[in-house]
Amino acid sequence: MGLKYIEHIKTAVLILLILLSVTLTFSIWTFRPNYEPIEQSPTSEITLGDKQKLSEVILPYKIISTSRDGITGTTDREDIKTLMDFMKTWSFQNLAEADKEITADEADEIISQPESVTLFFRSPIPFGVVDSLFRFSDSVTTESSFSQVVIETQSDIGLVHFIGADGGRRFTAHVTGVKPERLSSLMAGAEEYEPFAAVERETARTLYLPATSNSVSNMTFFQQDISPSDFSEALFPDISMVKKEPFGEHSEKYFDINYQMIVDTQMKTLKFTNISMRSENEGVSIPSELLLDSMNFVNKHGGWTNDFVLSSMDPLRKLIKYRMEVEGYPVFSDSSLTFTEITQIWGNGQISSYSRPYYQLGQPLPESSEKRLPAGTDVAEYLRQQPEVDFDHVSDIVRGYELQRNEETLYTLEPAWFYEESGEWYPVKKAGTGGGRSGLE
Numbered sequence: 001m002g003l004k005y006i007e008h009i010k011t012a013v014l015i016l017l018i019l020l021s022v023t024l025t026f027s028i029w030t031f032r033p034n035y036e037p038i039e040q041s042p043t044s045e046i047t048l049g050d051k052q053k054l055s056e057v058i059l060p061y062k063i064i065s066t067s068r069d070g071i072t073g074t075t076d077r078e079d080i081k082t083l084m085d086f087m088k089t090w091s092f093q094n095l096a097e098a099d100k101e102i103t104a105d106e107a108d109e110i111i112s113q114p115e116s117v118t119l120f121f122r123s124p125i126p127f128g129v130v131d132s133l134f135r136f137s138d139s140v141t142t143e144s145s146f147s148q149v150v151i152e153t154q155s156d157i158g159l160v161h162f163i164g165a166d167g168g169r170r171f172t173a174h175v176t177g178v179k180p181e182r183l184s185s186l187m188a189g190a191e192e193y194e195p196f197a198a199v200e201r202e203t204a205r206t207l208y209l210p211a212t213s214n215s216v217s218n219m220t221f222f223q224q225d226i227s228p229s230d231f232s233e234a235l236f237p238d239i240s241m242v243k244k245e246p247f248g249e250h251s252e253k254y255f256d257i258n259y260q261m262i263v264d265t266q267m268k269t270l271k272f273t274n275i276s277m278r279s280e281n282e283g284v285s286i287p288s289e290l291l292l293d294s295m296n297f298v299n300k301h302g303g304w305t306n307d308f309v310l311s312s313m314d315p316l317r318k319l320i321k322y323r324m325e326v327e328g329y330p331v332f333s334d335s336s337l338t339f340t341e342i343t344q345i346w347g348n349g350q351i352s353s354y355s356r357p358y359y360q361l362g363q364p365l366p367e368s369s370e371k372r373l374p375a376g377t378d379v380a381e382y383l384r385q386q387p388e389v390d391f392d393h394v395s396d397i398v399r400g401y402e403l404q405r406n407e408e409t410l411y412t413l414e415p416a417w418f419y420e421e422s423g424e425w426y427p428v429k430k431a432g433t434g435g436g437r438s439g440l441e
Helices: 002-030 077-087 104-111 127-132 180-190 228-235 287-300 376-384
Strands: 060-067 070-074 091-099 116-126 145-152 159-163 170-176 194-199 207-210 214-217 219-225 243-246 251-255 259-264 269-274 308-314 319-326 329-332 341-347 350-357 359-364 370-373 394-407 410-421 424-427
Touching: 060 077, 060 180, 070 207, 077 116, 077 180, 091 159, 104 116, 104 145, 104 159, 104 170, 116 127, 116 180, 116 287, 127 287, 194 376, 207 376, 207 394, 228 251, 228 259, 228 269, 287 308, 287 319, 287 341, 329 410, 370 410, 376 394, 376 410
Parallel strands: 116 308, 329 394
Antiparallel strands: 060 070, 060 116, 070 194, 091 170, 116 145, 145 159, 159 170, 194 207, 214 370, 219 359, 219 410, 243 251, 251 259, 259 269, 269 350, 308 319, 319 329, 319 341, 341 350, 394 410, 410 424
């Protein structure tokens, strides 16, 4: 009798345990804890200055218009923007390679044809970013580049030439959507540009330069600085790991395990370096990627603290430069004073070196004087006669500003002529002034 009840008790306990297990399992499945949401700390992104679009740093620096009455041209920023805005309304089609290697004579023939307009760029522009400047109806896949754009204004098929630098290629495209009345108005306005003239050379492309003298204002600016510590916070991945120490009489060093930033407090410049990167830089960068990476890098910390434009690019060295401009004139300086360029070197998809000024030009003081500069054609003939100048290797002659420091807080921009020879810029020294040729960065 006792054994019989024991079996019933075991069965009842087993059923109870099964019911308890089912209940607990269901509770676990349906349990929703009332957790308080964890608030994320806001990520602070230092913005030092402006951010720019590609079309704002890639601009022609000169336009010439060729007609049967002669050549006119302009470097005025508003004239250039007016033409670029007009061209952005066009539709470019049927981009095709016309010459694998255009010669100097062939380029001169295209640029000098009557009823044409030519845009000159400071640096070769890769087709990989051309959609940022103009509207193409078809996908552009070539990584070739162009330095001049020639518009045949009388062409029945709307022909446009994209001409590469010396030894480069020539491409053509057809354009539609060009309003004839607006084009006629543009050409009529081009007749009011200042007179230009062609300066021919034996083995190099023709230079197109102002044929008359012109007055350019001297300008003086108060200096404004951005704190180097703001740059360190913007450039280093983890500011909490950054240390700072003196680095000479007028220098400071910010550093962590992978990066360092050397600040020259006298010249108001800095150089940010990836010290963990291998010194050798293998391969050639894709030009459009180099350009886009460099733009994104500066935009990320709002590094356009003055007006800068693309000035040169070397995909082999993975080097790219942006030069300061004031009112459309390039700004140069003796490198013993300070820099007027942003320079980047890239490697393996990362920034390797980043050099730049950290001063800003504040509000200009009231203009007090003007300087009359000689005609560009006169400057060219002067350079042609100089024994230390290889005139066939002079790639450009421009009006610009030389940056000078008057006092600790004042910068003066002195108007002058400059010429580029074999990739280096120099001021044009007048005959009889003495002194050798000094390079400007």
